[in-house]
Amino acid sequence: MFWILFCIFLAACLGAGATGGLFPPGPWYRSLTKPWFTPPDWVFPVTWMVLYVCMATAGARVAQLDGNGVAMAFWALQIALNGLWTPVFFGLQNIRVGLFVVLGLWVAVALGMGAMWQIDPVSGLLFAPYLLWVTIASALNAAVWRLNPQAVRAGRPSA
Template sequence: MFWALFVIFLAACFSAGSTGGLFAPGQWYRDLSKPSWTPPDWAFPVVWTMLYVCMATAGTRAAMAPDNSIALALWSLQIALNGLWTPVFFGLKKIKLGMIVLSALWASVAVTLLALYQVDFIAAALFVPYLVWVTIAGALNASVWQRNPEKA
């Protein structure tokens, strides 16, 4: 049962992540002014792959726990917002709207982490690196917005 659920949650994660292939950063993003601490391009697929495995494991553990309805509803919300950011930021090239989506994503990840904690400590712990990465992404999005007001 664990592995069947894990595959479903992992598919949800990679479905959200597939927007990165549909809306690649491209020249527009390369031309933006970015802070010196911007992670290198190769880091994004590596980090997201590890995060998606953690997120899928967390979702699976929560799905197998009792009293999981709020945690699973919030897990669903955060993965939907996760999949929305890339089309908004890279597809529509809307830096400010991307920041709004990313802020909602950050809040949903934080609340999901708290809800997961209520049903499974390990599931919550698996969401900590995700919250850290979304915090970094938010800081990067904010910096890009600040540095490129004419394109925001």
């Protein structure tokens, strides 16, 4: 049963991740001023694949346990917000709303991690790298907002 659940959760993660292919960064993002701590491009797909496996494993473990309602609700919320950020930030090129989405994602991941920890500490720990990555993503989004006031005012950079 675990492996069936794992595949379902992994499919949800990959579905959220597919928005990156639908809304790639492109010239708009390259034209923005980015902070010094922006990771190189190759880091993103590698990190996300590792995180998706951790997220799917945590979800599959908790889904099999009694009293998992709150944890599963937060799992669903975080994957929805995860899938929403890319279309908002890269598709709509809206840095400000992207920041609100990623901050909501951070809260959902943190609360989900806590809810999972109460049921299965291993699953809670599996969300720790995700929370760290979303913390970095939030800081990146906030820094891009701060460093590109022209893009924030216009909703798009003047290219």
